[in-house]
Amino acid sequence: MLLKRLRDTMARGGSVEETLADVVRTVANEMVAEVCSIYLLRAGEVLELFATQGLNPSAVHRTRLRVGEGLVGDIAAHGRPLALDDAQSHPQFAYRPETGEEIYHSLAGVPILRAGRVLGVLVVQNRTRRQYDEEEIETLQTIAMVLAEMVAAGHIVSPNEVEQVDGLGLLPLRIDGVQLTPGVAIGRAVLHEPRIVIQRVVAEDVDQEQTRFEEALVAVRHDVDRLLEADDMQDGEQREILETFRMFADDRGWMERVREAIASGLTAEAGVQRSFDDVRTRLGQSTDPYIRERLSDLQDLSNRLLLRLTGRAAVDPSALPDDMIVIARDMGPAELLDYDRARLRGVVLEEGSALSHVAIVARALDIPVVGRAPDVLSRVEPGDAIVVDGDNAQVLVRPAEDILHTVHAAIDARAERRRKYAALRDLPSTTRDQARISLQMNAGLLIDMQHLDDTGADGIGLYRTEIPFMVRSEFPDVDAQAWLYSRVLDIADGRPVTFRTLDVGGDKVLPYVGTFGDENPAMGWRAIRIGLDRPAMLRRQLRALIQATNGRPLSVMFPMIAEVSELLGARRLLDLELERARRRGLAMPERLRVGVMFEVPALAWQLDSLLPHVDFISVGTNDLLQFLFAADRGNSRLAGRYDSLSPALLRLLHFVVERVRPSGVDLAVCGEMAGRPVEALALLAIGVRTLSMSPGAIGPVKAMIRSLDLNEATGFVTSALAQPDRPLRETLRLFAADHAIEI
Ligand code: PEP
Ligand code: MG
DSSP, X not given: OHHXXXXXXXXXXXXXXXXXXXXXXXXXXXXXXXXXXXXXXXXXXEEEEEEEESSOGGGTTTOEEETTSXXXXXXXXXXXXXXXXXXXXXXXXXXXXXXXXXXXXXXXXXXXXXXXXXXXXXXXXXXXXXXXXXXXXXXXXXXXXXXXXXXXXXXXXXXXXXXXXXXXXXXXXXXXXXXXXXXXXXXXXXXXXXXXOOOOOBOSOHHHHHHHHHHHHHHHHHHHHHHHHSGGGSSSHHHHHHHHHHHHHHOHHHHHHHHHHHHTTBOHHHHHHHHHHHHHHHHTTOOOHHHHHHHHHHHHHXXXXXXXXXXXXXOOXXXXXXXXXXXXXXXXXXXXXXXXXXXXXXXXXXXXXXXXXXXXXXXXXXXXXXXXXXXXXHHOOTTOEEEEETXXXXXXXXXXXXXXXXXXXXXXXXXXXXXXXXXXXXXXXXXXXXXXXXXXXXXXXXXXXXXXXXXXXXXXXXXXXXXXXXXXXXXXXXXXHHXXXXXXXXXXXXXXXXXXXXXXXXXXXXXXXXXXXXXXXXXXXXXXXXXXXXXXXXXXXXXXXXXXXXXXXXXXXXXXXXXXXXXXXXXXXXXXXXXXXXXXXXXXXXXXXXXXXXXXXXXXXXXXXXXXXXXXXXXXXXXXXXXXXXXXXXXXXXXXXXXXXXXXXXXXXXXXXXXHGGGTOEEEEOSGGGGSHHHHHHHHHTTOOEEEEOHHHHHHHHHHHHTOOHHHHHHHHHHHHTSSSOOSHHHHHHHHHHTTXXX
């Protein structure tokens, strides 16, 4: 009845004040309370009295409490109900003379929660020392849920007012993660897998809603049973997980809670959501991994039910904010690129590691990314103000004004540093003792090419050709590829460009090729292995490259070469395409350079036979590191476990440098390591003279180079490498500090 009356109140329309006044009057009457008040959270963690029946009307919009202050603040801070027969004797009680509340002794309040987050507080008060029972608290919770949906949907507060109360219902939060890409950005949250939004909260027909719930439950159980029947689910851990999950769908306690919620007048979807919110409020604080797992099972089950009950609406891209911070569990590079780049400011992932492709793409786009941010998906609401602070590996959710000021200052300081690096643009990349270092740039999209000019890079040391393949819905034909490569060469305007042939497979999935079903994709059928097994595909790419070159110099690099024979096979395909072009009278490349990526450790012991066949070698430390240490570059639990400045990697690279040098073959490093000043210092010290990196890294690395005495560094690193095994990071930092090297 109460819910129906509330809905009628809403339906009547009228001003915000009238609607809220009606709501508190209705609730007070129904609950036989002398006071009913609604406090809503406003920017700056302040709970403001928005409407009251019973307290002094002049206190509306005047009475404000900080979160944690007074009983109302306490309810908001902990997100849990409070019922007191003698409120004034409670240590948290804060007396506000303007409200005239001294005559009321008992108080019951519940948080206005939406998706587990506090939007405000609903309170009733009585003169007598009344003991509010559990049923009354539950009624208040149900009303609070209706209020939450109305606040979120903008039904209570007019759009104007919503703007004024930016930050409504949002508790500030700091989440620590790890830096996947540096930089700082401010924007509004977009959940990569948007949570299901409930449109209908109040039931028209309770019986019908009960039936809808039972039907959805049967359907979801059926789905899970089907999963359990699958062949690969017959034993092992996955079955156990699924069975535990299935148990929830049979859990009587939980089902009863949902049924009771529906019986109180909620729709089936609101009932499911309400029951889940209850459980989350109770268990959400737990750090016990078992409970957290169960909670996520239950979340999954609730989501499945909600999907059934609501039919998920597709996201309309035009409805996304202009300053998007995308929040996801994890995502692939193509998924990231689905977002409008002009509006994308930053990314926060619950998982992810610095070497994953999503991070590399984000770095190329100069977008800060914080990874391994615990539970961020469930702690952020779409539209929340978010600061992604990649530099300090933290995410600030709904930050307060003063914090925003500081962050803006940090963004300005960064812009200032950039100006400083921009000033280095035309200065030579030469050490203090006159060693010339070639600084090149990694690119993968046409838009990256603009950075050639603004960084002053010598050329493109690694053009990752797969990125355009990944964002398409079908395989690009030769002409489309040739057009693209030709544009790249046009923009490079004579500066060298090294095109790497398709490096798909592993974590770089082409939607139209499908997953390859490898159990261990990084070590599976990927890169040159696919190219050699599907020569038509590789040949078409080589044809496009020759066509695009149209008489200009061409530099081709083959990825993931593990054996010399693979290079020879690839080279044969290239020769066939050159021959084809010649027969057709096309302009031949003015100069042809062929090289390999050194990513698989085995190649180190084949250099003697490899070197006569290549013009250059580029070290891909991202893959090399994962194969050297047997540590998946995309596994967030292993991120940072093995240091790229470990003697193992540096000694291996030193060995390669020494072997390659007498041959005259060029050697470069193009993995992420090359773009970090301390790592770059170590690479130079062991004899590397060409580095290729994401555009944003060129300024800082050049500043390091120009402050470096390479001779001194070489001596230092050589002797440090002779020491017992310990990463060189700390010693190199101290060395840089002692010698005023900018790192
Ligand atoms: C590497 O492996 O270091 C590399 C540069 O290639 P990618 O990151 O594209 O695999
Ligand atoms: Mg690689």
